[in-house]
Amino acid sequence: MSTNAKDMPRREGAFEREPARRVFAAELRECRYQFKDGEDEKSPTFVLLPSGERSNRIFIVGTLTEKTRQGEQNIFYRGRVVDPTGTFFIMAGSYQPEAMQQLAKIETPAFVAVIGKPSLYQKPDGAWLVSVRVESITVVDKETRDLWVLDAAKHTLDRVDAYTKEPTPDILKAKEQYPTIDPSLFRKIAWDALAQIKM
């Protein structure tokens, strides 16, 4: 009966931007599980990394080796960004006009820093593809690429270490979704990536 009934629920704290996770191509390509956090249409979508962390956004630095323009009416660009462990598939369409213009201008090959959102697709032949929708892409130097390899290795090792310790809900989910993947594999991958940087 009181007017309190129609009181709006208290707004949650200030907006928090989703952090950009650091992940090697070799780990990202193993992803098979994505989920929405919340019921809302605008709730963020996350791809679950096999090492047990959710990612709504990733930051990668690698070599843009190839880019292709596709589509007639709706132009979009696809590209391949290579890191020491494998290949990221990136795309930018008319919903990311700024990213598309940036990508269109870059001559391959070049070191690029990419901020984007990963998502999972299943191809008609049943194969899975993890593609990164670009939010922005810029040409960087080799030092930034090397710094990224260190950064990605550090975060990969942090995740692998956390995986074996007290499990978070996301780690439990990863164990359930990726029963055949042993994250200690990613420790080896991180080592290989680091070893490719010349001292």
Place this chain on the structure above:
Amino acid sequence: MDYSEAANRISRKFAQSGQTPDVKKIEGKLKRLVDEFGVQPSEAERSVTSELAKEFNLPVPGAGSAPGGGGKGGGTEEKKIAESVPGEWVTLEGKIVALSAPASPSIAQSGIIADDSGAIRFVVWAKSNAPAMAEGSWYRIESAVVDEFKGVANLKVHSGTTIKEITEDRSLIPTPAPIRDLHPGIGSVRAKVIQEWDASHERMLQSGLLGDETGTIKFVMWKEPGKERLVPGAVYNLFYTQVDEFNGRLSLNLNTATILQEEGEIAVSGGEATITGAMVHIAPGSGIIKRCPVEGCNRALSRQNYCPVHEIQPKFIYDLRIKGWLDDGEKTHNVLVQREVVESLTGITLAQAQEIAENNPLGMDEVFLQMRDKVLGRYITCSGREIDNRLLVNKCEIVKFSSADHTALLNRAGGVPS
């Protein structure tokens, strides 16, 4: 359907306040709402009750209590201010510690009343015909209502409330709370003025930042006779300030506060932060901007040289800034980089940026693009003061590759070359 029971129930609620509403009329109104307008019976009862309450200039009886549970109306308990909860009728004794200018003609008086347990804002409705209360005096307020306005508890004095001046000679000294523990309502703090900001509104006397050992908080004081600006660097006891919340952030409105300067010193904590991460976004409004030249304004102008307060300003002043997000892989930090730091980070000076803005066909956009291409995706260490979740950067460095870090990570990853 029979409405007489509901009509009698409503009429009894008002009989307690000495009013005699026409039961037949109530019944007719209920019938009309339910039969003609398809209103739920409980909703019809509520709306007829509140209509009558307005007519008799009374608060809605039974507000906050369950429907049908009426009959208790007016039962008020004597309480300490800190114990009063929105939705309750209360009787309390307290001292008027602040009076503020009524915000509307329907309000006779507003201010803050305090006892030794705490303080609460109050509003006296003009319709209540209550006697005017004087600042510094003690009163016993019987049968007032506590409700919630903008998330803050508020004591409402209406025509059913009785106010009696009482003789009390206790001095009330509130205990200051650490800034970290403040919550919306009324609060007292002991804090140092660590920053003074340019007034963003002509009615604003002063705004800035207060700090104590536990954190910092924004404050504002509006122009009013008798108000004096705080001295930057000085320490104050601020009793009974109004703690407001906006977008999850707290700020202090000092207009109601009792302000006492003191000699002490406070080691203001925190604020200073250093973050290393990758710059993952450069926001619009970065690059070269135009600022309003009016003294004390300094707002960023729109493309048409329009200041939200001082309108068109053709004699603007150029400035550089970068607004962006610095991401360490776990958390993204909002950063605001100031001019000198932008110059050293991008290698573009204000003079060069101005030359580009005035001569390049893309104008100011060209400066944005050039700066974006130099900073986006780079690893940067930023230091500065963190305010409201935003780092105001006064020092910045591009991260260099460290072979020591490289070796340490190789060792951590373990294994030997195979």
